[in-house]
Amino acid sequence: MSFFSRSFPALNRLKQLAFRPRGIEEFFENGKSIPTEKSWTGxxxxxxxxxxxxxxxxxxxWYVLLKERNVLAxxxxxxxxxxxxxxYFSNKGRQIKCQKxxxxxxxxxxxxxxxxxxxxKLQRLANAQEAAVNTKISTPAQSSAEGATASASKSAETSAAI
Structure with a gap:
């Protein structure tokens, strides 16, 4: 690696991007509209x-496969x-693999x-059950607490009246 390459790593990235096919060229394999030899695919x-x-x-x-499908089309x-x-020319196998x-x-x-x-759905059901259990537990306690407060205030009123 030269000194220049090490000093300016951004240029290496630009160099790699410069040779990518763009636009209509992406629709052709190896720059050819029709391949001359059969290529092996996975x-x-x-x-x-x-x-x-x-x-x-x-x-x-998904987008890699979509591009492949467009190349085949x-x-x-x-x-x-x-x-x-x-x-002489059929990519039916590749098209089927792409579709699958x-x-x-x-x-x-x-x-x-x-x-x-x-x-x-299960989480909402669990939350609803938990809320139902909490309301059942807190309702009797609240009513007894309210009753105790009411009786205490009545006894205070009675003792104040005497």
């Missing part, structure tokens, strides 16, 4: 793997435009939403 995300992820991670993954449109036969992963993200988020709704 599998779809499993729901069990997604359950471990945080909301922010799932949010980011752009490639499909380019193949149609150039009249390339489906047997996105559907599983929605499923996991819905599971979390339902669990949250159930938890808030």
């Amino acid at each position: 599998r779809a995300w499993r729901a069990s793997e997604l359950r471990i992820k945080s909301f922010d991670d799932l949010h980011k993954l 752009a490639q499909k449109e380019e193949a149609r435009r150039f009249h390339i036969s489906k047997q 992963s996105m559907a599983r993200i929605k499923f996991v988020l819905n599971e979390r939403r339902l669990a949250w709704v159930e938890a808030t």
Whole structure:
């Protein structure tokens, strides 16, 4: 690492950002509208793997998959435009993996939403039961305290009258 690089680390970050594809280029893999060779891709995300992820991670993954879906749609449109036969160019497997992963993200988020709704419902029920118990306990004590105060004031009035 040169002295210049160590002295100005912000320039390294700018250099990394400068070569990212932007705009319409993001819709093409490796700068090509139609890939010339078949690329190997992984599998779809499993729901069990997604359950471990945080909301922010799932949010980011959703947009990565959305971009991938848009890239595949752009490639499909380019193949149609150039009249390339489906047997030579097909990303159906990648599209299915993308759809499955996105559907599983929605499923996991819905599971979390339902669990949250159930938890808030149980919490409200517990709070209502606790409030009911507190009112039952405090009502007799308050009435006996009020009765004792009333009888004390009556006896004070009686002794004052005598």
